[in-house]
């Protein structure tokens with residue numbers, strides 16, 4: 001019976017990263033997929049947004065005291081120099097986001113090389129884990145034994161890319177608490193009063209969305225189900241239920257614009273797509289007419305373009321969510337080593353934990369940072 005030094009459950013971003021730092025160990029790298037890093041390949045529209053110029057705990061929904069050690073120990077600069085060392089070309093885009101210049105495939109190929117030492121157990125879905133002197137990891141076809149076990153199995157979003165709830169199951173087996181998981185970085189459905197937005201499917205433009213103390217200025221995309229696009233995805237991280245506020249004209253002083261009593265029609269004056277203005281005006285029962293003809297009440301109702309308040313009906317669900325928020329409660333995990341405080345030699349890293357990042361490379365940065373902290377300890 002072979003006993004591996006370390007079994008890693010999940011050959012995704014965090015599992016591959018931790019394994020790359022453990023070249024001197026006997027590693028069993030287990031994944032339910034037939035290939036490693038499937039989610040990395042799909043990330044960032046195939047270009048993988050690996051990290052962000054500005055990373056701090058402020059970009060995460062988490063216990064900041066827990067997440068700060070790993071994020072400071074392996075920063076976005078570390079991610080950049082790690083990838084630079086292996087000649088992976090990156091490009092800096094807006095909002096400080098670093099993407100692969102060529103393809104996300106570069107990252108997966110790099111991990112293949114760095115993990116040549118590991119024994120791969122692919123197409124092996126882990127069903128259960130128990131501990132009897134060593135860890136016994138039961139997959140759908142065999143039992144794998146290891147001295148240490150790292151759970152890097154991610155959240156439950158995008159089951160088509162291999163996601164399962166095994167991480168939460170394992171955590172529960174060892175007595176951990178799970179913070180209720182929910183889809184995040186996901187589009188939001190609208191209520192009946194906002195159904196006019198569905199007629200705008202395909203249109204996108206820059207908006208500012210505010211939710212509680214957070215606000216995001218980025219693109220909003222209208223879809224046949226509701227609203228999506230980067231600004232909405234980040235908003236969804238902080239939304240559970242209740243209201244959000246959209247400023248459809250973040251760069252325009254609308255009061256000043258409407259103050260000039262021009263003969264121009266509303267739809268010609270406002271720097272917004274014509275289709276949007278048409279639907280918006282219909283939703284507030286206002287006809288497109290010249291600014292000079294607007295009554296004070298009509299001008300006031302147009303102001304809602306800067307301050308459109310509504311409560312989304314829900315979200316598009318796990319099949320469309322880029323991540324799962326919630327997860328293994330971080331109070332029960334050591335912030336430096338990522339070892340369970342309830343079971344020695346058991347570790348949790350990456351998205352399976354209750355640490356969820358905004359859109360913009362923050363989730364891969366967390367996967368890498370937590371993996372490196374864990375590797376240093378293991």
Ligand SMILES: Cc1cc2nc3c(=O)[nH]c(=O)nc-3n(C[C@H](O)[C@H](O)[C@H](O)COP(=O)(O)OP(=O)(O)OC[C@H]3O[C@@H](n4cnc5c(N)ncnc54)[C@H](O)[C@@H]3O)c2cc1C
Nearest residue numbers: 010012013014032043044049126154162350351361363364
């Ligand atoms: C479409 C999409 C695009 C994204 N784009 C970006 C982006 O550009 N930038 C960014 O920062 N983040 C992005 N994310 C989020 C990011 O990919 C994840 O947060 C990150 O991959 C999490 O890393 P992880 O290692 O914790 O989990 P994962 O990368 O999800 O890896 C978990 C692995 O565990 C395996 N697994 C699960 N259950 C089992 C089981 N029972 N048995 C065996 N193996 C199992 C899975 O097959 C998977 O390979 C994106 C997500 C999606 C879905």
